[in-house]
Amino acid sequence: MNPLFQSHSRRTFLTHASTGVGLAALSSLMDARASVPLSGFPHLPVKAKRVIYLFQSGAPSQMDLFDPKPKMAAYFQKDLPESIRKGQRLTTMTSGQKNFPIAPSIFKFAEHGQSRATISELMPHIASVADELCFIKSMHTEAINHDPAITFFQTGRQLAGFPSMGSWLSYGLGSENHDLPAYVVLSSFGSGRPDDQPLYDRLWGSGFLPTQHSGVKFRNTGDPVLYLSNPNGMDRSLRRDSLDQLSALNQQRHTLVGDPEIEARIAQYEMAFRMQASVPDLTDTSNEPQHVLDLYGPDVKRPGSYASNCLLARRLAERDVRFIQLFHMGWDHHGGLPKAIKGQCNDTDQPTAALIKDLKQRGLLDDTLIVWGGEFGRTIYSQGTLTETNYGRDHHPRCFTVFLAGGGIKPGTTIGETDDFSYNIVKDPVSIFDLHATMLNRLGIDHNRLSYKFQGLDAKLTGVESAKVIKGILA
């Protein structure tokens, strides 16, 4: 049993109670988790053991990357027809514009691989792994502003207070790693528009689930895990010595008081000590061979970069961390999109492709589910001034593209279609709940059975409406 976040649990209680060692279930530990799956989990065949979610925060423009709209060339500067917009709501950043001039993408698209996936010239490395990918071009969401939209993606609700998807997985499936948390988060700033969009603790928070299911955000400065290092002037041997004393004293207290939480605490201190070795071992990439570093590109040497986080993601996957989530900021291109998106693609194209190749060459892609995407799409019309070479795009919740790869996903596929304006979905719409349900399905979970009693209700990641697994993309 993994004692990382709870050495005693209701689950061990159930086993121990029958043998008369029921003390372990006392007090607060009754609510605590174990690192083994909940009873009855998994419900379904397990196609993916872990997830690497590459979140592109700020919302990448689908029609400049993966959803080409060649007919738009003839519409340059023409007003978006009302027959397409249909009076749908816009943000107040553009709802006051006198007109909505169509801005065709200035980037070239080509077909790649046997799957003939159409990918923009901005993503040459992604194009090189096209046959590994499954594009969903018909994602849609309800939110129109960043904060509620990214919160919706992460928790299934637009407002704060609900568990993130990684926390749900930690709760349902537990952890397979003895030294690391089940849910690890990595963040990086983009070079496209460095101040957009910010991230929030709640995106990896546990909401109403017990706190230990929160994602642990690895930090780019100082200790990767908060308070990991001993204070200056205290080395590992001295720490060991002091923990031995602490353990002896706590053991004596336990003998007198009999509270099993004391034993749990002793175990947690031991785990903390082990993490002081296992985390630096994880983050120390000095032993990575040059050809692997080259695969991820020159940025991999810069701590806190997307490339370096992709390499860390692979190392976390190797260590069986259940849910690994990268957030890359900087995709919110209201103006100056052509220049800014180049910067973002430069940050992410090569490392994303490298991660897929690296996992594949290690045999890890088969049981690792990769997800790439932002919180909504962008408008075909220009926000602000449109020229031959420059334009901006506002938020567009009605359609956008994400791609998946790896564990249990049919490679080289595309599902969903948008209209000629990439404004409305014309085929196979996929909601965020559907995406969540599909991810859970690949992990062996029936989304209707992953629930937690909160305020008297069976709360679920996939909401009260019936979410559908996207059958067409399952391998």
Place this chain on the structure above:
Amino acid sequence: MKRLTSLLLLASATTDAAEISFNRDIRPILTENCYACHGPDQNHRKGDLRLDVRADAIEAKAITPGNPDTSSVIERILTSDADDLMPPPDSHKKLSASEKELLKRWIAEGAEYQGHWAFLKPERPPVPQAFKPAQTFGNPVDSFILQRLAEEKWPAAPEADPRTLIRRLSLDLTGLPPSPEDVESFVNQCREGNAFVVRQPAYEALVDRLLNSPAFGEQMAQTWLDNARYADSHGFQTDSSRSMWPWRDWVIRAFNENKPFDQFTIEQLAGDLLPNPRLDQVVATGFHRNHRINGEGGIIDEEWRIENIIDRVDTTGATWMGLTLGCARCHDHKYDPISQKEFYELFAFFNNVDETGVIRGASNRSGGNPDPSIKVPNAAQQKQLADLAAAITAAESAVKAQEKNLPTLLAAWEPQFKAELAQNKPSWEPLTPEKVTSANGTTFTRQEDGTYLAGGPVPAKETYLIESPIPSGAFSGVLLETFPDASLPNQSVGRNDNGNFVLTRVEAQITAPSLDKPLNVTFTEADAEYSQKGWGIESLIAESIAKKAKGKKATSSNRGKGWAVDGPSRREPNRAMLVTSDTLTIPADARLTIRLVHETLSKHHIGRFRLSYTSTPPARVTLSGDGAVPPEIRTTMDTPAANRKLAQTQKLTAFFRTEVDSPLKKADTALAAARKRHSDFETTVPSTMVMKELPTVRPAHILIRGEYAKPGDLVTAATPAVLAPLPAGAPRNRLTLARWLVSPEHPLTARVWVNRQWERLFGKGLVKSTENLGVQSDPPSHPELLDWLATEFIGNGWNMKALIKTLVMSATYRQSSHLTHLPQEILLKDPENRLLARGPRMRLPAETIRDQALQISGLLNTQIGGPSVRPYMPEGVWDETSRYGDLRGYKHDATNGLYRRTLYTIWKRTAAPPTMLLFDSPSRETCTVKRARTNTPLQALALLNEVTYVEAARHLAQRMILEGGATPEKRIAWAFQHVTCRAPSADELKVLTTGLTRHQKHYQTTPDAAAKLIHTGESKPNATIPPTELATYTVTANVLLNLDELVNKE
């Protein structure tokens, strides 16, 4: 009311002969398995069948009282046909055999329903007098507890020892451990020969002292801040700052003044609606402005105004009533009898606030308090505001007096100004320099057009010195023209190889025989035809004196670097001007000396330039030198006075008042200055957001599926029908709602509060689901006790301190929390200690763990209230996820702010204080009424390594050495007693002393490491103690501060 006769763990055994209770046995089965489709929610009801109303169920023949065989409910739960089976297989719900049996028996016995207990007014039960505690004193609480234990034939635990008790009490009532002196004093009072007996007088005196300690209010406020979702930031996207600490201080004061809970409620929900409310009663209404407020670009105001109101309804429901009202936002509540319409009737109470719903009246990026907000000056600030207001009144009188002269002044000025305009003199007059030299060797050649071309060497830094005579009269600014020249690098404007220049600063000085010393000219405005991005002309003017730069937005980030003009790509002439704030008077025979300083970048000097000056009043100086007289003014002056339109005359008068020096302008300026002084000072007075009602009621609607843009039927403010009605004729406003909540008729409010106090002290509520007392709640373990406490609370005038005193004076509270001697049966059947066969033992809240370490080490700063503080926080916690908003670049405070109680720590919701989150505090984004208590390795790392705890360990080590005695044994024993309130056992002492010897050896061989360890934190180590000794003891103190006993209340 029936009570839970057996614990949940034993509940499955309820199929014995005991009488069936609907609330205990049947309701949980129906709510869990049936009500989602056959309950209160009419929109999702299947088969038009509802089982929550007896008459409906009977009419539909689902239930035939007395006859299970003709009840279709029974048929459907027993059938083997999957199409007919209830609950349906795809619901993943399944009835157990014993549940089916219970339903059958219930129907056979008559299918009696009961109203949900929590919706019925609590009736005061008799105290079971037969049960008295064995301890020297107790109270009615014990009688209820002992009666229930007797049913299980379980004994109560013996009393905890006095040391444990004083620590338990101090932590519970003040959030701080007792001082060693207080411990010894209490223990001595309990000493009877060789034994210790806790007697009522000493214990009660201790309780009273702690309840009256100012720390009590801080302790109680902590939980209330979670309920109120209090924070120092707005919570969305930029998560910029807000100021709500005056409200937080109100809460602390209210608890310390023992404000009755009904008043506490009324003032927070509706203090603004009380007759002639005091300032503090209005401040109290900040409770419902503590919710998050969105300011993201592009948001639709109404969407967020609605969300905020829904947050208020949810928070009111959770905080006061223990109800999950939010479930009824989109549809009728699935379990509780709250319809969607009733949800929006509650919504209507909060719909009438004078607000936009978004960050308006403040900035999304730089923060502030969106309206409505109120200033909260202290006494000194109130006086100063009054003085400044009086100065405004005086200045206004002066203006009025001068305004009488306006026609005369205007008449005298107009012909003179006309004559001036007729001369059509350009306002920029070229200087005629007598000397143009340089500090470091640059040479100058005068060109035919009066410009100077630089030549000769190009030193790294250079200052050009221009000396010129200047005629007597007015002076208000200089014009610097720069030009490209073929002789310059890149044929551009500067002497750098790339053709650029960076002008760092311009100094100007006037000398004259009549002046004792040179007059330094201060420029306050700047403008240029063109500035390179990031190198604006405003950087030539210190921010502190700058007026708003003309025509251009001053960006402070440009300041101090210099002015540049994109020389590498832009080979254009350029004009820049620097203007004074007032016209200066130049005496006769004066000289003007100007220094053009280039020192920002190496070899970036101006290549060719010309200087001019102006005597036009500052307000009318422009780059072009056209005198800034608007054409319409010229037209007016050309029109005979008799023919002018009223608007023309008004504009001319306005032009005169603002642009022309006169006694009136002086009075206007003085008034503006007085107003500015007032408003400047006012901005330093803290403000806090409050509630303020609109004069007319804003219509409220049912929102279809809860969506802001889909209003349905109109509703008016009302309360749910299942609860006590509003008083007839009372106005439908927040004040009535608040009074209704704390009416003795309300079934929930008092129960919710006493249940949460019980949970705080004993670990679990009498109703375990303290967050939900609705139909889906857990049955109370001691329903009579819950109602006795609720009626006692109401009967005592909602006296919060009296309630807590009742709880902690009980023998139940004073029981030992040791498990070692408990019968195995109790541990197995009641692991959560619901029946209280022992005292509480549980991990301390996040705040208390830190406050305790600060207190024990002697570092704690006990100052109460004030703006939030910034203790230690690892680098990047704010900045790694956001480059937005004003809460960035966290720097911890110097000294004082580092050691304040934890509830004063600044709270940014999207990146909350990490040690708080690690110890289970909520993010404060939404109302939270219950915290988890987890036990994780990340907590261990924080307590071992976080600066606060290491610094506290070092301070404790200092005290061990200085106050603990001469030998290691004495010092360790002293410290052990100090932190745990008890003496160490011989074994414990041995572990620590042998450990200390090893640390000592370690640091004697590594003195550098010792020096490093003791320099953790901002405070300086005591220089009289050798570093190796201090480090040695610091390690021991670090062990002590991590003891499980310390992290727990025992």
